[in-house]
Amino acid sequence: MNVSEAVREELGEKHVYRVSGFTCAGCANKFEKNVEKLEHVIDAKVNFGALKITVYGEASVQEIEQAGSFENIKIFPEKQAVLYEKDPFLKWYGSLLISAFFLVTGFLFYYLYEENSPQTIIAFAASILIGGYSLFKAGLKNLIKLDFDMKTLMTIAIIGAVFIGQWSEGAVVVILFAISEALESFSMKKARQSIRSLMDIAPKEALIRRNGKEFTAEADDIEINDVLIVKPGQKIAMDGIVIKGISAVNQAAITGESVPVEKKVNDAVFAGTLNAEGLLEVNVTKRAEDTTIAKIIHLVEEAQAERAPSQAFIEKFAKYYTPIIMVIAFLVAILPPLFGTGSFHTWLYQGLSVLVVGCPCALVISTPISIVTAIGNAARNGVLIKGGIYLEEMGALRAIAFDKTGTLTKGTPVVTDFINLEESLTDTELFSWLAALEYRSQHPLASAILKKAELEQISYKDVIVENFTSITGRGIQGTTNGETLYIGSPALFTENLSMKLPSVLQLQISELQSEGKTVMAAGTAEKLFALFAVADEVRENSKIVLEKLQGLGIGKTIMLTGDNEATARAIGKETGVTEVRSQLLPEEKLKLVKALKAEYKKVAMVGDGVNDAPALAASSVGIAMGGAGTDTALETADVALMGDNLSKLPFTIKLSKKALAIIKQNITFSIGIKLAALLLVIPGWLTLWIAIFADMGATLIVTLNSLRLLRVRDR
Structure with a gap:
């Protein structure tokens, strides 16, 4: 259904x-x-x-x-x-060890007495019954119901081996099949460890303050607005906001960042991160089940349920594969004796060997173990991939579209240039006046000026400003020290105040604008006091990331932005994208992504997970930046880079390409080794030993091959 x-x-x-x-x-x-x-x-x-x-x-x-x-x-x-992993060793492998003991004993009796001596048969029979009990229990039930799965195939093969007197080979088949299942079980446990380890990141209890009283509480009992008291060296138990203290917090478990991040009052912190230095008091903002780490665990678990295209193919293939193997085995056992080309005993043995070699263990495990391993490794490195389908899509990308603000750039404007044109005023005095006016402004660029003032410890809040007015679309004005000052675009002075700018200043303004910067001027109605430029800074690693992407075979990288053409062109040149599209509305970005998809088939869109939602949805893979900070990014993106770090993108594509390659290798090898073994039927060389070694060997090789994905690192 x-x-x-x-x-x-x-x-x-x-x-x-x-x-x-x-x-x-x-x-x-x-x-x-x-x-x-x-x-x-x-x-x-x-x-x-x-x-x-x-x-x-x-x-x-x-x-x-x-x-x-x-x-x-x-x-x-x-x-x-x-607690899946806590069962004692003997519970998992005790019957296998006892079975192996009787197998060795059987071979000892085989050489001491003879092949069909009672002692030899009893030893091999004990090995078969003890090692194959659970196998026979399931296989016989399936056989009665005519439900032919791999355990049914193995049960028929072993019973058949006993029927024709091949006790030793029947026992070896049981042992090797048990080892094969143990390997499969071990490999899946190993693959799941990356995810299961996330569950142990957040502490189960914490010291809290509630209603003025301090006490230790279970994480599940901690409520919103409780205050966590986190000492140096302790893990933070819940998501929240710092209300007291300064410290460096290691957020590697959430964002994959190896360097601790400074946290101060009003900064957000996450459950499972490590407080390295100072004492912090944190106001809890989410319950245990709603924390970022809890959402990551849930989404990663759900991601494993999303079947990748290759996995869906294998499951469909296996549905028809097993009955076909049953028919082939039956024909191998019946047809040659009917046409007089050999004894019934010989070809029955060959038919049983076909059943064993046809067991699809390696084929069935080849894809899911690769996907679970890759998704777990990505989560451990701060990348949330929300399904096997997106893992495969990432590995097949041919073009990537980037939103500019907050993706290729930091998303926060900064003052990049300050030119003092008034010799009678020091830079500090002049900037103090500018900051005092901008302190009263609501313009987005005002934050850049105030940030620079605070960074350079320039006092501005005590400067008295009177008659403050906003000049719509041009700038602001206000009176300080009895003089009316204006701050705004050059057009404010040339058009509103009818000032004629010297050609030298006009050239400086043009040069700054050609660099993609927004130029502002400050002065009175008679003369300019200063020029300053504001820009959204390009991330330090954007150019390196773009170079790595091109090295990974991403031929087309395009920046989409609503900014003006000069700014977009300057940032595009600095980052190294192959194409820039500027002055775009959200619906125009959507059209461009659709056009890219029509041309390149596999296209990703990278944004902040909040803006440009239609474009993110239209792409093959929507990739959100800074997933740790926004619930929207976690919920809407196909892939979320948990830290605000673009360098995780090449790692994710490298991991996805590696996963795709390993899945193809596993499928090809699993089918190839089966076909090669089946061809041995023609000259009559196929034996139960060869069959089970082919099956177990394939399972072991695809398992070890898949686990190589754990070694892919973010470098």
Whole structure:
């Protein structure tokens, strides 16, 4: 059954559970189908990577667990912590070790006595029964129901081996299949660790102040407006705003930044980050389940449920693959003896070997383990990829469009040039007057002047300004020290005040404007006192990032902005984008993204996750900057760069390309080794040993190949 998300939401009956007991991806798919068949269940969706199942409809815990009885699956409420990794070693591998002991004993008896001696057969039989108990339990149930999965194939093959007297090979098949499953289980645990480690980042309790009293409280019991008291060396338990203290906070767990960030009063801090130096008091702004780290964990878990195109292909392929293998095995066992080209015993053995080599373990695990590993590695490095489909899309990008403000630039204007034209006034005196006037202005550029005054510790708040007036579209004016001062664009002085500017000043203004800066002038109605330029600074790493992207095969990088052409051209030249489009309205940006997509097919749009939402939505992948600071970015973007750091973009594309390459390698190798082994049937060379080594070897190789994604670093 394939029910759309919209229909599911209309049904309203949604229950999410954590799952314990999965041993393989194929078992997870079977569990999903079994739950879907329950009487009052509309649909079910298993998230193998996050070990969760979402059930749409009504079903009791007992009914759902019964649907997974073939694997002894247990389910728990989503909010309940499940310690998957804490089971003792012997519980997981005890039967495998005992089975291996009897296998070795069997071979010892084989050489001491003879192949079919009672001692040898008993030892091999014990190895088969102990090591294959869970396999046979599931396989025989499936066989009765005519449900042919990989465990059914293996059960038939082992029973067949015993039937024709191949006790030793039957025992070896059991052991190697158990090792193969253990490898698959281990590899998925390893892949999940990147995500599971996020769950342990935030402390479970914290020292808080509530109603004037200080006490230690569980994180789940901490309320909004409680005050966290965070000592040096402690982790911050909740999202909040600093109300007292200054410190350096290591935010690597959230943003991937390796360098601690200074935090002072009114700065935001996140749960799970480490307070390195000073004592901080933090006003809690979110409950435990709403913190940034909680949202990251939830979204990363959900991301694993989104099947990538390659994963969907494999699942569809495996659906037809297993029955085809059954038919081939049957034909191999029956046809040659009927045509007199060999004994029934010989070709039955070959048919059983086909069943074993046809086991699709490696093929089924090849894609999900790569996706889970890559998404987990990205999350650990401060990048949230919200599904396997976006992981694959990122690896196939051919063009990237950038919003200018806050993406290629810092998004905050700064004073870049200050030219004092009045010899009788010092720079400090003149800037103090300018700041005093701008302090009363609401213009966006005023913040740049005030920021420079505060940075250089220039006093301006005690300067008396009278008759302050805003001149619409031109600037401001006010009286200080008995003199009326004007601040505004050069046009304010040349047009409103009819001042004739010397050619030298006109040249200076033109040069500054050609550099993409906004030029302001200050003075009286008779003469200019100063020129200053304000600009949105380009990020220090923008040019390096663009160079890295070109090195990764991104041939087209285009900057989209609503700024004027001169500013856009100057910033485009400084950053190194291949094309600049300026003076754009949001709907024009949307049209451009659609045009890029038509030409290049795979196109990303990078913005702040709040503005330009239509363009972000229209792209193949919408990438938001600064996801740690905005809920909107986390919720709307396909990929969120958690820190306000553009350098994470090349890392993400490199990781995605590597994941795509590894998925293709895994699929090609898994199918190739099966075909190669099956060709050995023609000369009659295929044995159970070769079959199981081909299957287990393929599983081991695709597993180790996928885990290489953990080694991709942000460099």
